[in-house]
Amino acid sequence: MVSRARGMSLRAIFGGATAAIVGLVVVITAALVGLTTLLHRTTSHAAYSVENVRLAQEAQIELLLLGRVTDPVVRRDIEARITTRLLEAKQYVSSPDERRIFDEATALVNAYTSQHRQSSNGPVPQEAVFGALEALVNVNVAQARIAHATAAEWDRLTNYSGIAIAALLFLGAAGILQWFRTRALQPVLALSDAMAEFGRGNRDSRGPDIGPAELREMSRRFNEMAAALSAQRRAQVAFLAGVAHDLRNPLSALGLSVSLMPADRPLPSETRLRQLIATIGRQVKHLNRMVGDFLDIARIDAGELELRRDMHDARRLVTDVVGLFEATSADPRFVVSLPDEAVDVYCDGLRIEQVLTNLISNSIKYSPAASPIEIALEPSQEDVVFIVTDHGIGIAEAELPCVFEAFRRVGLSKEAVPGVGLGLFVVNRIVQMHGGSINVKSTLGAGSTFRVQLPRAPSESVAPEVLQSETTAVLN
Numbered sequence: 197m198v199s200r201a202r203g204m205s206l207r208a209i210f211g212g213a214t215a216a217i218v219g220l221v222v223v224i225t226a227a228l229v230g231l232t233t234l235l236h237r238t239t240s241h242a243a244y245s246v247e248n249v250r251l252a253q254e255a256q257i258e259l260l261l262l263g264r265v266t267d268p269v270v271r272r273d274i275e276a277r278i279t280t281r282l283l284e285a286k287q288y289v290s291s292p293d294e295r296r297i298f299d300e301a302t303a304l305v306n307a308y309t310s311q312h313r314q315s316s317n318g319p320v321p322q323e324a325v326f327g328a329l330e331a332l333v334n335v336n337v338a339q340a341r342i343a344h345a346t347a348a349e350w351d352r353l354t355n356y357s358g359i360a361i362a363a364l365l366f367l368g369a370a371g372i373l374q375w376f377r378t379r380a381l382q383p384v385l386a387l388s389d390a391m392a393e394f395g396r397g398n399r400d401s402r403g404p405d406i407g408p409a410e411l412r413e414m415s416r417r418f419n420e421m422a423a424a425l426s427a428q429r430r431a432q433v434a435f436l437a438g439v440a441h442d443l444r445n446p447l448s449a450l451g452l453s454v455s456l457m458p459a460d461r462p463l464p465s466e467t468r469l470r471q472l473i474a475t476i477g478r479q480v481k482h483l484n485r486m487v488g489d490f491l492d493i494a495r496i497d498a499g500e501l502e503l504r505r506d507m508h509d510a511r512r513l514v515t516d517v518v519g520l521f522e523a524t525s526a527d528p529r530f531v532v533s534l535p536d537e538a539v540d541v542y543c544d545g546l547r548i549e550q551v552l553t554n555l556i557s558n559s560i561k562y563s564p565a566a567s568p569i570e571i572a573l574e575p576s577q578e579d580v581v582f583i584v585t586d587h588g589i590g591i592a593e594a595e596l597p598c599v600f601e602a603f604r605r606v607g608l609s610k611e612a613v614p615g616v617g618l619g620l621f622v623v624n625r626i627v628q629m630h631g632g633s634i635n636v637k638s639t640l641g642a643g644s645t646f647r648v649q650l651p652r653a654p655s656e657s658v659a660p661e662v663l664q665s666e667t668t669a670v671l672n
């Protein structure tokens with residue numbers, strides 16, 4: 197019973213209720229029409245019988261008068277009146293029995309009046325005619341009684357039917373109200389309570405899976421939304437925790453460096469001072485990169501990261517970035533192979549430099565000092581591919597698909613090398629916005645190769661909103 201009610205939809209229930217009400221109205225109307233027709237017929241019978249009683253009695257009185265009058269003119273007048281009464285009574289005859297009695301009485305009246313015209317004494321005595329008319333009176337009185345009794349019977353039946361219909365309507369209305377209270381109102385109230393509870397901060401509050409299909413669907417959608425909001429909330433908390441955690445390392449390194457140079461004590465030796473300043477510089481650079489990544493993520497999430505695209509020689513972008521690294525690195529470790537011809541590519545130069553910087557600094561971070569880092573360009577008619585290869589720790593095959601996800605740090609690098617796990621996420625988004633793609637091939641312990649493919653010609657840049665929704669999804 198419960199499961200059947202669970203499966204029903206409001207539409208089906210209202211459809212059924214409407215059909216039931218229409219059916220009930222049709223039955224009640226038919227019953228009322230039938231009953232009024234029957235009552236009308238019964239009262240008409242009663243009225244005809246009463247009318248015929250009157251006419252038969254008037255004919256009897258005329259008959260008595262006829263017996264006493266001798267004037268032929270008056271007699272004809274009385275005979276005409278008797279005939280008129282009988283003709284009138286004929287149209288009210290309502291049963292075969294009455295028809296027989298009426299015919300007998302009419303025949304006797306006709307025989308009596310015609311015999312009377314010749315002589316007053318004939319074979320038809322006045323008493324016989326009177327008796328026949330009396331029989332007509334009696335049959336009509338009996339019929340009127342029967343009609344009265346029938347009318348009373350119908351009246352009783354109508355009263356009972358009215359009471360039964362009223363009871364039926366009352367029970368139906370009570371049933372509908374009860375259903376509405378338990379099956380429709382309660383689920384709505386429960387859902388509303390769940391929503392209010394969720395609004396008060398109980399993130400585990402969920403709508404019940406009860407009631408008609410539409411309400412369960414509403415509840416299911418609320419639950420989905422609540423689950424998504426809870427997950428979003430958890431992701432935000434995790435994001436903040438990640439940010440706080442990753443800010444703590446460089447900040448404590450900075451704090452430590454500063455604590456080694458107290459204001460009230462003599463400064464350490466110049467060599468030590470230079471070491472401390474170098475540490476501070478590294479941490480500031482690290483913090484700078486992290487904040488840059490956070491800002492980029494925020495811009496992507498808000499759909500505000502815009503590309504300023506122009507024609508650039510891809511070789512120039514590579515040499516500029518490598519030049520910066522070479523300026524700060526003691527050992528020459530970059531092996532750059534570039535085509536002789538210019539490789540024009542339509543891109544946001546600064547953002548592509550950011551991509552290359554990220555890939556190269558990862559290669560430096562995740563490979564032994566002085567191991568070579570190869571940077572190459574592979575141009576084709578339509579695309580250009582930037583390739584960054586290192587011979588470092590590499591990435592396990594199972595973890596390769598995750599490295600472009602936000603806050604994803606894999607393998608040994610998690611503990612050994614500082615980082616937040618946002619660099620490749622931002623890189624991937626920038627490349628996607630250019631209509632390009634990025635992939636990585638890696639062997640654990642042997643090194644990694646990142647390939648960034650970009651279309652060379654101006655092309656429709658991917659709308660930030662598209663990436664924004666993807667970014668929000670990833671962050672969630």
Ligand code: ADP
Pocket residue numbers: 558559562586588589590591599604605606607609610614615616617618619620621644
């Ligand atoms: P991070 O700030 O941790 O470097 P990234 O998003 O740049 O964040 O990289 C994500 C993760 O991918 C890194 O934590 C690291 O585990 C892995 N990774 C990225 N580049 C390399 C690489 N060249 N060699 C090995 N592992 C890498």
